[in-house]
Each structure stands twice: as C-alpha cells, then as structure tokens.
Amino acid sequence: MKYPKSPQEKTGGIVYFGRMVEKIRLLATGELHPDLHANLGKGFDERCVDFLGVKYDALRDKVQEGLDDQQALEWCFANGTKPTDEQIEIWNGFMRKRGWNDEVTEILLRRKKESGFEARDEIQTMFQYIDADEGRL
DSSP: OBOOOOTTOEETTEESHHHHHHHHHHHHTTOBOGGGTTTTTSTHHHHHHHHHTOOHHHHHHHHHTTOOHHHHHHHHHHHSOOOOHHHHHHHHHHHHTTTSSSTTHHHHHHHHHHTTOTTOTTOOSHHHHHHHHTTOO
C-alpha cells in the first residue's frame, strides 16, 4: 500500500492538488493506503475542489480517464475557477498553516498523540503531521 506525495508539493503553483489527484489514482489501482480511504473527497480534498470550483466526483472521473496532474488542474481551470496568483498565494499560506493556532489545532494535537508524536515539537501544522505520519519528516 502506498501513500501519495506530500501535501506541500505544488502543481501549477498550488499546494495539495497533486496529492489529491494521486490519491484518486492510487485508489483506482488498489494501491492507496487504507488509512486514507475514509476521507476521500472530504477534508482537505473538499477544500481544494471548492477552491477550484469543481465537484470532487467530476474531477475523480477525469483523473481516472488518464489525466496527469497538470492536465487535471487545467481541466479544473476550464470547468471551475482559475484563481489569480494572489488567490493561490493566500490558498497556499492558509493550507500550509492549518493546525497552527486555529480551529484544527485540537485535531492536530489528538493525531500527534495517537501517532506517538507528542514530543515532536517540529510538527506544528497538519501538512507537517501528514509528512511525519507518512514517513517523510
């Protein structure tokens, strides 16, 4: 079973998008780590498709037809919203900081405890937690 790429990696300058579409591909091939199945299309996935103005199921279907990350993003731009550079900058900053002194902090602290990461002070955000949980940090 595999984990997708880091949420911090960018596609077209946008964080998280590549992770979301890679999860779609890994699920389709039966390779997606089971820990990630329950939240497909929810949480950060839902935030990302909302940001781009498309429906998760429609994007999923396009990705399963064989679009690569950049093609999938271009499809989103054509069928939803193409954010400005400033909107992308705001999105990236917002997503990179989720869990740091916001309404997600409690969830982050709970997940760190469940994973045995309580003493890892470098894990301050959900992106950092994901990378640590999946062995990249």
